[in-house]
Amino acid sequence: MSMLTPPGMGGRYRITGDTYPRMRPPRRRVRLVAVVVASAAVLGAAGWGTSQLIDVFSGDRNPAAGSAADCRLKAAAAPAARVRALPAPGRITVNVYNATRRTGLAKDTADQLRRRGFRIGAVGNAPQKLDKKVKGTGLLLGPAAARDTSLRVLGTQLAGADLRTETGRKGADLDLVIGDAFKGLTRQADADRAVTALTAPVPSASPSATAPAAASAATKKGCAAR
Template identity: 65%
Template sequence: MGGQYRITGDKYPRMRRPRRRGKLVVLTVASVAVLGVGGWGTLQLIDVFTGGGDSASAAGTKACSAVASPAASPAAAGKALPRPGTITVNVLNATTRGGLAQKTADELKKRGFRIGEVANAPAAYDKKVKGTGVLLGPAAALDTALPVLGTQLAGAERRTDPARKGVELDLIIGDGFRGLTAKADADLALTSLADPKPTPASKKNC
């Protein structure tokens, strides 16, 4: 080109390449993330090998202990259970169905229990027992004779009367009564009551 815009000399203006700031930012963020994940993993390993999870372990131990402990029973508590032959049962009918008391008394006698009075229930219970039945006895029978009799009538309510004298029990038949527990099942329940087995802990809960 001629004129005043002629370029002279051997140096030419150079164009600088645009700086890649975006890549630098991405690389920086990625580096921080990798370091953070690595540090978290290291802390987890330290907790595992140094017992950092003591609180969780203690909680797990308590849960396992609760599962493994069997329910308290008269035998486990050191109380001797009476044999059926030493328990006298009064069989009382609180329903409008006739003959239930005698039939039930006969079956209990076959199973080894002593039978006392066989009659209709007193006014306090007559036609007022909606469930299977009520087992009633003195306070001393709560953890001894009542559980033994309870094996013969599953679902019966157990009650004690502190003012009651003697050792006899009452089996009061209610509207929901359909018969005594099957003998095989009653015998099994009686055996379990006399010699309870601890429930094994579940591995899933430990």
């Protein structure tokens, strides 16, 4: 069998029989592939860094998930709730009258109210226009200015009592007229809770306060999500 030398091999390899040399790819192509892969990695990292810088300086962040400092600032800027201004029992004078056929109710009730901090004025039988004519637990009377203040406070002491105002009534004193269904004052613990509920802060219902209230709620939700 004759021996042949493949072209371009300069006589380095000789083919004999059925055995052929293993051909290696040119090294220049391998270097080119490595350069392309490295360039792609560098460009990708540069693009990611650029997007992060743009995001930071443009302030494009989720407002609902702001930082803890943002949450504290927004909470401090939220409008405070309005608190009802009601007089304390010690500034309310109550006249206690009995409009029933049972005796001693006016004095006993007046003594209980005094122990609860109210000032006590007149104590005795109801005037003729009300005597034997109050069918419920009681009737609370006062001037028009007391409708949403001292009358409300006194109303916590006698559940189910009627609250009425009298036009032209002078002074700030209130009348508690005991009626036929009276079985006693409201338990003091329940009455105290009712007074606390009356003086609890309430949000303003004005249109200008609606938007801040909604914004405050959104801020609290976003901060809680953190």
